[in-house]
Amino acid sequence: MTKQLPDVQASSPDVSVGLNRVGVTGVEKLVKLHREDDRPIVLMAEFDVFVDLPSWRKGADMSRNMEVVDEMLEEAVSEPALSVEEVCGDVAERLLEKHEYTTQAEVQMEAEYMIREETPATNRPTQATADIVASATAHEEEGTREEIGCHVVGMTVCPCSQGMSESRARDVLEGLDVDRETVDQFLEEVPQPGHSQRGHATLTVETEGEPPVDLNELIDVARDSMSARIYNLAKRPDEDHMTFESHSDAKFVEDCVRAMAEGLVDRYPELPDDAVVYMEQSNDESIHQHNAHAERVAEFGQLKGEVEGE
Template sequence: MNVCFPDTQDDTPRIPIELNRVGVTGVKKLLRIERINKRPIILLPTFDAFVDLPNDQKGIHMSRSPEAISEVMEDVTKNSALEVETICAEIVNKMMQKHEYAKRVEVHMTSDYMHIRESPATKNKTQEVSKLKAKAIGYREDGQIKIQKMIGAEVIGMTVCPCAQESVKEADKSKLLEFLDEQTTEKVLNTVTFASHNQRGIGTLLIEVPENEVIKAEDIMSIVEKAMSSPVYELLKRPDENAVVMNAHEKPVFVEDCVRNMMEGILENFYHLPDDTVITAKQINEESIHRHNAYAEKNTTMKELKEELNIKSDD
């Protein structure tokens, strides 16, 4: 006997209010990405998927969102050369078909990304983890589905406070002048590395991927990491620890500097991208001498970024 269950999602809500984002979070899948002449990358990504909901509909058909993710991921196993941002775009397209009432669909993907690197002094190989991020937003326009794709990364590094370092330097200068002349004191100040307080920095950078363009996540990770005072490492011997600390204190940066450094890295690596390419960067520095954290963010386009720095776009 077949039972016809009621579809209460299509009922009229008691309170007719439109909702911006309704969906599912924390959907985990296994993903294998093939690479030419390299070992494949195995990821365990987590997906969040949302649609907007009109004011005359009680609820979305919730099961259709993880269903769309599953169907796309099944297709990916047959074509594992797809970039992660394209996978998100395919999910958006599938959700648009299943949620015909939705004007806007948004899909986020985050996954741990393992990579091998060498420690700075002993050159020991160590496994490091960053966060690979991808995003796709789809919307209906004139009967067509338009989809924006973004690729990005979240990287942990180390920052050194410039303000505290200058304070320490001035305090030490006063002490040195008690028994050294001005010229010798300056030589000492220019030779030694001065202490400061440190932060664990968490940098995030997302950039839109235009059609027919390929942006490597590894390049974005490199930009974020270089924006801070120093990389951090899972495995460090004493010579490595010394190298990390010394190198970091030679490059003190504020949280604001980190975001500006990311913007500079974007221009150096992706200057050729279209003017309307969207860029989002943020930095969180987890303070060591304060109970609060420091935060900075920048949302811009390639055109706006070039205009701010008085850089002429190519014709």
Template sequence: MSDFPVVGDMQASAPPVGLALSRAGVTGVHKAIRIRRGDHEILMAAEIDCTVDLARDQKGVHMSRFPELFDEAIDDVVLGEGLLVEALADRIASQIVRRQHALRAEVRIVARWPQRRRTPVTGLTTQEMVSLIGIAAATGEGSRRVVGVEATGINACPCAQGLVRGRAAERLAEAGFGDDVERILDLVPIATHNQRGRGTLLVGTAHDLDAEDLAGIVERSMSAPVYELLKRPDELHVVEHAHLRPRFVEDSVRIALKELLDAEPQLDDGDFVLSRQVNLETIHDHDVVAERWGTVEEIRGELDGGPPPARQTSLEAWLGAS
């Protein structure tokens, strides 16, 4: 006979306060996953968050069962065919709804994806890391999923550049350059302060999208891409390119959404899009951020000249409609 007392299902017992919880689960679970990108499969390190809605009469969630379900789903992927990251999130969320008898489950996976590319002038091979994001929400009736990326670039500040240009024009005029001032300023990149930026693009759709295409949209929305490896000719190219295309944090968000909808005309009106840009300031002791979210119909309508929607559909609301 065991010396240990038999413990009942504590999670299913009544809580001290009868109040439903919006989320309960686990966060920061680290796993290795195999993801399909085009014709290739890549083994990636991923971080997984998973939560469920908790009823008012249930004390807790079976937290220890989450990693077990993760392992089962991931083993299927590693041993079998690789999946898209958003499909893996969908699979885990749907399994948790069935196995935990939850009303709703939400899963977020962020994997670090190595991209190989060449430097712009010398053509050297370099590896850049992009965050690959998969989000899914599932209920007993169905699921919705989101694919996205987060990539790094550089933004050159238009405001400071305008001030520098104005002061340079005054100095050139004082030095006697007269009618040549504007021509000189058009030929020479004008100084400004730079901001390393992190751009995020999320798309909620049943269509399969290529994460590499999304990463390209994010990088092009900024003044210039950045590279881990740069020789001097490459460095000159990046700096000149950035200063010839100055952009605010707000510019990057708008440009990314427009390019996405231009590049992906198959997206349905009810699909979801979100663009977020965070710039790490250099001359201020704070960072700057801009975001826009909504359905494809909301964004397209405004880009076509229509009025802004009375209410922009958020990611939470869109996932909640699953």
């Protein structure tokens, strides 16, 4: 006869305080996402899984959480045309079903994503990386909201330091008796130096159900919000291209967030007004010991109105 083991988690805690999130973090799983007429995308993903816990219960069922994650991810490997946010949503809904004492379940996922592309000047094949971020929250009364987005890296140039360099160049050229029209034309054609920064952009979209956006397009919007894209492979013409492009479009950290907002509105004008958009830009300063940071969280309807000047 099998001995019945005690369910300690179901007992009462010494202190009756409810908890918003209890679960497991850092769960690594191999996820294969199928695509029509193309090779599948294989991701090494890391999951965080949470449920809420009432004040009368000592602990959550960690083994049950892991069982649901394992079951769902195994199905994700074999089921065609599943997106990462759908995987998160399905796992969150199963968690809610299997935990009768919870009212909310949350699943978060991150994975490195490889992008095949060409270098900007020499057109050589290369690869870039972006971090996929996806999540879902299932609520017993409010349904399921899913989120998809990315972290990407790029390059920015400071407009302030560039303005000082331009002023210095203008003084030198005028001191050499170059006429003002020629000076203006030269500075228009040849952007002056400014201190450059490694930029980190984050862009996510959250909606009720699966967001009607494409991950690759979100990555494009985030990468294009900075002064220039960067590439793993770069021959000298490519380096010259990136340097010139970035100095031709100098941006403050705040400008990058606003560029993300404009890019998203241009790409997806029909997004639901209640979609929640998260945009963040952090720049690693090259001439300071501190870094620069800006972010915005807003419903899409409000964001669209601001971008279009309404």
